[in-house]
Amino acid sequence: MARTRPLVIGHRGSPGYRPEHSRSSYELAIACGVDAVEPDVVVSRDGVLVVRHENEISGTTDVADRPEFADRRTTKTVDGVRLTGWFTEDFTWDELSTLRCRERLPALRPHSAAFDxxxxxxxxxxxxxxxxxxxxxxGRQIGVVLEIKHATHFAGAGWSMADLVEAELRAAGWADGALPLVIESFEQTVLAELSGRGIRAELVYLLEASGRPADLVAAHGAAAATYAFAASPRGLDELAGAVEGISVDKKMILAPDRRGHARGPSAVVDDAHDRGLRVFAWTCRPENTFLVRQFRTPGGKAAFGDYEAEWRMLASSGVDGVFVDHADLGVEFFRSDIADT
Structure with a gap:
């Protein structure tokens, strides 16, 4: 059966070349022809939705070098992980707007870090x-894949991420389906809270290759269902009808063994499709450090390995969308005949 070529989604823009979530990162991804871009959202102290991958921002902004904010450094537990740094919810938007973006992986991506x-x-x-x-x-439809971060954590601080997201989408004219919109989260609770509000968007449940979602751990402790269960046939049965799709760690499709040899594609994509669910995969990156061991080549962690072989396996699974860090490479590969061979 012929496979449909997947949507190419600019993951935080095009962070292979520019600091993630910066304007130029998004502009570059769109210029390269991606089908959609993916902003992650966290919240400020005054309820503004801010585009950052994490609410702890010392690694992606210049906040640590700003003496006026030195006293904001603190330690918190976020989704069960103890972190020390600077957190968006401790700043107003006016304060956050003075910060500047920095490359998260400067040793790996020095070209991007040059734009810090x-x-x-x-x-x-x-x-x-x-x-x-x-x-x-x-003159084309460009979509947004909006990821809601740490909804349970922010609820503990008094913020409903579902309410904030709905209000922003309506205010921005993005709730009526004029342009493609996907809303995703690693926590199904916030997706359920958004369901039925009249927002024309696909709801997609993000799945880690291991562990348990923070919302279920908060509710059920050690009895919380795992992400692995959600990806199983029984788990997918429960998701069908509740969400429109899942977005999985690529390892769940590649299925590497202990030696790092990919045994995929696994059954997860077909299992989800059998239940009417779309499947996205994250994240396609060309550097050796991010590839399954089988596809790494000499040259060190930052060198590009045999990423096309890994991406070809993902494409062969029939996945509906892929997140890419290098928008040009993603568009070139996943829209070419080589992805079908």
Whole structure:
């Protein structure tokens, strides 16, 4: 049976070349022709949805070098992990807007790090407006895959991420389906809270290759269902009808053995499709350090390995969408005939 080529989603923009979640990262991804971009959202002290991969921001901004914010450094437990640093919920948006973006992996991506400290942190509204404007300029529909981060943690601080996201989407004109919209989270609870609110979006449940979701751990402790269960036939039976799709760690498709040899594609994509669920995979990156061991080549962690072989296996699974860090490579590969061979 012929496979449909997957959507190519610019993961945090195009962070292989620019600091993640910066305006230029999104602009580059869109210029390369991605089908959608993926902003992660966290919240400020005054309830603004801020585009950052994590609420702890010392690794992706210049906050640690700002003496006026030195007293904000603190230690918190987020989703069961104890972290020390600076957290978005301790800053107003006006304060966060003075910070500048930095490359998260400077040793691995020095070219991107050369763009450090040039661009301010963005709000979700900034990304939504950018995508709408570029859709008009390019004359094509460009989508947004919006990831809600740490909903249970923020609920403990008094913020409903479902309420904030709904309000922002309506205010920005993104709730009516004029442009493609996916809302995803590693916590199914917040997705359930958004269901039935009249927002025209696909809801997608993110699945780690191991562990348990923070919302279920908060509710059930050690009895919480695992992500692995959610990806099993029984778990997928429960998800069918509750969400439109799942988004899985690529290892769940590649199924590497202990020696790092990929045995995939696994059955998870077909199992999900059998239940009417779409499947996305994250994250396609070319550097050796991110590849299954089988596809690594000499040259060190930052060198590009045989990423095409790994990506070809993902494409052969019939996956519906892939997240990429290097937008040009992702568009070139997944829209080419080589992905079908």
């Amino acid at each position: 400290d040039r661009e301010p942190v963005l709000r979700l509204r900034d990304v939504l407006d950018l995508v709408r404007a570029d859709s008009t300029v390019q």
